[in-house]
Amino acid sequence: MDPRYSAQDIIRCDLCEIHVVQSHCELCQVNLCKSCVGEHLSTSTKTHRVVPYKDIALTRKFPKCKMHSKICELFCEKCNIPVCSSCLTSGKHKGHHISDILQKLSTKRKDIEKELKELETIIFPKYEKIALGINTKKSNLETHYRKETAAVIKQGENLNRVIDIIVNKRKSEIDVVKNINLAALNKQENCITKITLEVQQTIVYLKKILQSSDIFAPSKIKSTNVKFRLLPLEVNVSLPIFSPWKISTKQLDQMFGSLSVFSISKEEHGRILDTPNVASSPTAKQLPVLEEPKIISTIYTGNSLHSVACFIDEEIWTSGNGCIMRLYNLHWNLLKSINSKSRNSPGDIAVMRNGALVYTDTNAKTINVVTKKKIEELIRFQGWKPDSVCSTSSGDLLVTMDSDDGENSKVVRYFGSTETQTIQFDDKGHSFYSYGHSKYICENRNMDICVSDYGASAVVVVNQAGKLRFRYTDSNALNFAPRGIATDSQSQILIADCENHCITILNQDGNLLSYINNCDVYLPFGICINSKDNLVLAELSSGVVKIIRYM
Template sequence: MDPRYSAQDILRCNLCEIHVVQSHCELCQTNLCKSCVGEHLSDSTKKHRVVPYKERTSTPNYPKCPAHSKNCELYCEQCDIPVCSTCISSGKHKGHHLSDVLQKISSKTKDMEKEFKELETRIFPKYEEIASGIKSKKDNLETHYRKLTTAVTKQGEDWHRVINIIVNKQKSEIDEMKTEHLAALNKEENEITKITAEVKQSIADLKKILGSTDISLASVYKPRNAKFKRLPPEINVSLPSFSPHQINTDQLHQMFGSLSALSITTEEHGYTIKTLEAVSCPPVKPLLDEPKLITIIDTEHKYLHSVTCLSDEEIWTRGDDKIMKLYNLQGKLLKSIQTKSGNKPRGIAVTRSGDLVYTEPDTRTVNIMKNKQIQEVIRLQGWKPRYVCSTSSGDLLVTMNSDDEQSKVVRYSGSTEKQTIQFDSEGKPLYSSGNIKYISENRNLDICVADNRANAVVVVNQAGKLRFRYNGHPFTTKEEFDPLSITTDSQSQILTSDCKNNCIHILDQDGQFLRYIDNCDLSYPWGLCVDTRDNLFVAELNCGKVKKIKYM
């Protein structure tokens, strides 16, 4: 037997294994001779407390051998278990590499601390993020399918009872796709919930082990992080859409319209496995070579700042006074609304239910027009609301500035604050201190802000993480990029008005420049919005006109 482990042999240094022990490191549980103390202390990656061997404070708490009820002072690397002297004498571990059990457990403890940190700071938050994303998808699911049902119902009302059988058939298809869609998301949510529970349990187990003095718990711990690091596939859904056609009584079935198929895919490590093949896809709308001016609407605003669509036939406008005005496309004034306080409004938007929302920086409020009554929805302290948009889920996104010139975007559900977006991953401000920050939600749920003072379009994802900044296309613009308003269309394209260059920039959803709209005699283009048919409405600042432009 190795004389190092013989009870009759004098105690040797754990490092050189030759000289007699004179000192002991209490933190590392290492016996040292006089010559090796300096070498041991030179390892700056660990903390040390070296004392004379006779003055060591306590005897190490070795794990007990379950078979022989002895202290396990060694660790069998091949068997991955602590062993006692009787285990070694039995011959079961002959030829195996043996190491000091306390050093081994110390090493495992460090690995567990790393694993605990990774679980708590990286893995568990990722699963929480996925679960949150699934909830958002489920929230948006109701809105989308409700819109589909409404579109089909409206088409059916136009055609009356002669096509009821077709209406009912397509409603049934929507319900089936909705059920299938929801089932897929529920399945994904259940899987994430299950794994999240396992991650939480692992965190709890590690907390218990790391906080315990019973090192036998650490000796039998088996890592699980490798399992959790491989995230389950994420379900991606290509949402169906309804494509109505013009009424033709001779071809009812062919002309009524069609629903694109529900397409559910799973995405993992850069590739997609389709679980349900799409029968047809929503049509892609190419950009026109030359955008066309369709209509010019003269408003009574001296300076026109904002425009937002109530429908494909009616638009709300906001100028430089306290009045907001509703026009039809023939330029007829349908309604005028004065702010409750008599102050100027700033941002205007239309909710999914058709109510007008406006911000009022002077009173620090966000207000809504419901049932011909103006109601205060949000009142801020220390911040002034600037611009607002209504999201696909029915939330409000509000840009705002603080009294000390900070800027942020806040998401509200009714009067409840749900999310704040202010800093990037390095803790730097996402937005400038300027006041002009029009905002829009893209179809892919990105949040797009035209930050005028920063001369940039700033786009973050639904979680508030920066995706990209667009600082203009300098090769063809004459003046500095001057983004004012911003809107998005059915293709997830981003449109921003460039006032100084009298044009509109069109970007794809990843921030790549596609083209300009620089014809149509644009003059100081400011406010923008897009209707359900992807027609663009441009509010011209100085002449008070709104131009309807077809660009796809």
């Protein structure tokens, strides 16, 4: 055994199959021993390429034809495959352009070298740069969102502090009222105790007289029962009730704050490939309107009604024809009656955030507030007559009014008695509202100002800045006659359609949602919404107040 080839002794010459391989023909892909090399070179007219066997790994390996088991020395350009000489003689590639396989592979090799150079010098560095940029953006993203998360947490802490302050304030108010009530009851108790003691002493004295042997003793007694029969006035304390403002998740979410619109885009050499994906904030789940609304309470007032207002769910203010404003509870009990200061019929009534009743006096051109002791004039108008009024979430008053000259109508916002905003004309100088007909007003949860304009047979909604959002006219109604208007916790707008004997329900964008046209509704006029999202409805001629659950 030749020690130089001991590691590959099994590899023999392909011709003699005896001697150890020393050479290799690249063209024929055969292994040759030293003695067979000459014979192999002389057996063909081909230009063989014989190399030392130890360099075989560096040599090119020609493909073998699967059909003829020969080395493919040629390449068919049309079929794009390597071919052998037998493939050509078979006629299968007749008329095809045939090239030398080494020449073809050399051209292909140059193409690969160019691609490799582009990958190494241009493409790969760009990907590295992009990857580095992504890491930088990720780092900046983490920093940014840590900052935003901290801002949200801080806002939550601020909100909690405000809530704690409000809670402590309300607790203090309750304690003050409690102490006042308790002092009044204690005073009455002391009075009763004193009188009771006198009665007991009188009883003992009278018994003693009756048991006395002095027959003239009874004649000396003067009756004190007249004094004791007159019982002291009973002290009844009016217990305050805390009425929580119903806060929806959507409302609190809007008050808390929101993320700005964000976008994601893809760019290549500065050119945007994709349109931005704009984030839209999720809307709060809308509570469904009942298919069959139900009357849960009815109050028979016996008076023609124009307006209703409520501060706590158990009590309802009403007004109508006549100068008297009446306060009822849900058991039909009349709790209070108040005459307007001028003895005119109130134009409209509303309850302020502190529970005080306010009303418009169209003829006297005033807005008045009812305190515990008297009626005070809050605003007096010159050249304008107030019509409808509402109290806003910020404590302002919104008032609809018509001019004395019979030409103009507007909405004015007041902080106390100070005018802070006037809403009258659109961008083209046209008046938002008709003149001379009743217009009810309310504020929606999104701060929109909603007015039912009977004269225009429309509901006019503007935003907080006084810009028109939409006008709603009911094409389904034979004669849309909007009167009272109110909004609920879902920012739905409810309108009393007097002549069609129904309540129209819109969403905050003016799209029709539903009607309340059962519950024996007849000539609905004034409406409001209580804290439980129930509709409080006053019928014009029947004088009936109905509380309807519709959600």
